[in-house]
Amino acid sequence: MSRKKLPTGIATFARIRRGDYYYVDKTGYAMQVADGATCFLSRPRRFGKSLFIDTLAEMFAGNKALFEGLACYDEWDWDTVHPVVRLGFAEGSLTSRAELDERIVAQLQSNAVRLGLGPMPGYRIPDLFIWLIQEAEQVHGQAVVVLVDEYDKPIIDNLADTAVAEQMRDGLRNVYSVLKGQDAHLRFVMLTGVSKFSKVSLFSGLNNLDDITLDPPYSAICGYTEEDLDTVFAPELEGLDRKLVREWYNGYNWDGEAVYNPYDLLLLFKKRQFKPYWYETATPKFLVDTLTSRQFYLPGLQTITADDTVLSAFDVGDMSTEALLFQTGYLTIGDTYEVLGAPRYQLRFPNREVRASLTGALLAACSPDPTAARTLADRLPRFLQAGDLAGVEDVVKEHFASIPHDWHRSNKIAQVEGYYSSVFYTLFASVGLDTIAEDTSSRGRLDLAVRHAGQVFLFELKVVDAPTGAALAQIKDKAYAAKYLAKGVPVHLVGVEFSRTERNIVAWDTETITPG
Numbered sequence: 001m002s003r004k005k006l007p008t009g010i011a012t013f014a015r016i017r018r019g020d021y022y023y024v025d026k027t028g029y030a031m032q033v034a035d036g037a038t039c040f041l042s043r044p045r046r047f048g049k050s051l052f053i054d055t056l057a058e059m060f061a062g063n064k065a066l067f068e069g070l071a072c073y074d075e076w077d078w079d080t081v082h083p084v085v086r087l088g089f090a091e092g093s094l095t096s097r098a099e100l101d102e103r104i105v106a107q108l109q110s111n112a113v114r115l116g117l118g119p120m121p122g123y124r125i126p127d128l129f130i131w132l133i134q135e136a137e138q139v140h141g142q143a144v145v146v147l148v149d150e151y152d153k154p155i156i157d158n159l160a161d162t163a164v165a166e167q168m169r170d171g172l173r174n175v176y177s178v179l180k181g182q183d184a185h186l187r188f189v190m191l192t193g194v195s196k197f198s199k200v201s202l203f204s205g206l207n208n209l210d211d212i213t214l215d216p217p218y219s220a221i222c223g224y225t226e227e228d229l230d231t232v233f234a235p236e237l238e239g240l241d242r243k244l245v246r247e248w249y250n251g252y253n254w255d256g257e258a259v260y261n262p263y264d265l266l267l268l269f270k271k272r273q274f275k276p277y278w279y280e281t282a283t284p285k286f287l288v289d290t291l292t293s294r295q296f297y298l299p300g301l302q303t304i305t306a307d308d309t310v311l312s313a314f315d316v317g318d319m320s321t322e323a324l325l326f327q328t329g330y331l332t333i334g335d336t337y338e339v340l341g342a343p344r345y346q347l348r349f350p351n352r353e354v355r356a357s358l359t360g361a362l363l364a365a366c367s368p369d370p371t372a373a374r375t376l377a378d379r380l381p382r383f384l385q386a387g388d389l390a391g392v393e394d395v396v397k398e399h400f401a402s403i404p405h406d407w408h409r410s411n412k413i414a415q416v417e418g419y420y421s422s423v424f425y426t427l428f429a430s431v432g433l434d435t436i437a438e439d440t441s442s443r444g445r446l447d448l449a450v451r452h453a454g455q456v457f458l459f460e461l462k463v464v465d466a467p468t469g470a471a472l473a474q475i476k477d478k479a480y481a482a483k484y485l486a487k488g489v490p491v492h493l494v495g496v497e498f499s500r501t502e503r504n505i506v507a508w509d510t511e512t513i514t515p516g
Contacts, residue, residue, distance in 0.1 A: 003235040011050035027072035038189040044329025046263040048222040049192040083136040088149035097167040143187035152193035219256025236269040251350035279357035298422035299437035359429035385453040443478040467507035471495030
């Protein structure tokens with residue numbers, strides 16, 4: 001198979017198809033969603049939503065030549081062409097309701113020109129949108145298709161300022177509410193975005209909205225699958241460690257088939273280096289600030305469970321931590337189970353990139369000197385590989401010793417009971433180590449397990465007035481090591497005790513058990 005050009009950052013279907021770029025065929029999914037009436041899909045940023053919307057637009061516009069060799073080519077009705085109205089907010093950042101209204105009016109006018117309609121009457125946005133839909137149907141003789149890309153971005157961009165975010169929500173509701181009343185003139189509607197805001201707050205009256213976000217058959221509607229790598233991108237895999245590719249970038253799951261982050265993979269194929277490409281495109285300051293202001297117990301990131309209601313509960317000023325982490329792509333579905341017939345989701349980090357990058361940002365938020373904290377954390381893998389527990393102890397002690405007492409009084413997160421566990425956990429997770437917070441067994445729950453270089457390290461943490469040795473004793477009494485010893489790997493037991501007054505380690509008790 002010959003190599004092709006990498007479509008990094010390209011969201012135009014025609015350009016990809018005409019320009020000898022790699023293309024992962026998503027037209028089968030496009031036919032499935034287009035069989036409905038009004039569809040909604042939430043996916044994180046840079047996952048291919050814009051390209052999917054553009055693909056649908058070309059299909060409904062009847063541009064058959066672009067689809068030769070693809071799944072829809074012999075299945076789609078190319079003779080019936082629908083006028084397509086497109087709205088999108090991916091470009092730029094809007095900071096006021098006036099800017100938003102101006103952008104909406106400009107897009108409505110642009111659609112009118114492209115569809116060959118007459119001059120638009122008036123300037124009220126709902127009236128303009130209604131006129132556009134009805135006029136397009138009359139001129140072209142077919143019901144209208146409405147495609148909205150990144151429908152929520154004006155709100156998401158302003159979440160740090162609740163007043164502005166509410167103005168953006170009201171402005172978007174002003175245009176989206178039109179869709180309910182125009183149902184008779186519409187063939188198909190699809191909206192995509194990062195988050196799912198409640199129907200009451202944003203889609204007033206749009207009761208027929210089919211949310212396919214967590215429908216298992218659509219889990220891979222955006223992103224690349226393992227099969228895509230083996231077929232479409234096979235020429236790019238030469239020289240890359242497939243196991244590392246999977247660990248770094250795969251793992252996103254919406255209750256179905258897991259997928260790779262497409263943005264990461266395309267840049268990996270181009271630069272041939274493992275880096276947090278997706279994360280670096282937009283540091284989630286709002287997310288980190290939210291977690292710290294809510295005094296969130298950071299090891300709990302790996303033990304979150306939620307139901308459909310929680311994951312979909314999203315509105316300005318009313319965002320659950322679980323929904324925020326899931327909808328922005330920093331947590332994904334790890335397991336699904338039922339409680340009285342209703343689904344429950346066990347959430348987890350998708351991959352090494354997200355785990356290390358987000359916990360690195362959180363470590364910085366927990367530390368007065370983020371650069372020094374990261375430098376110290378980078379020493380941990382070497383000490384762990386050598387089984388040097390004294391070296392690990394030195395890293396942890398040095399980090400806590402670097403935190404001034406004044407910082408403890410002025411920083412909210414340092415006031416919470418789980419502060420020591422949070423900092424301890426983020427030190428290990430921020431460098432990409434395989435960490436399991438609150439590791440469960442039949443006898444109880446261990447604070448932290450770390451697997452590295454064919455060894456397992458079990459940490460139990462306690463905050464004490466004076467050293468007692470209780471942390472190590474608990475590891476042994478609860479037989480936390482048993483399940484790992486059964487796998488035939490060395491297990492290091494580490495009981496860590498922090499002094500309430502000294503704010504540092506006062507006991508570091510260790511024991512190593514070798515199987516057999």
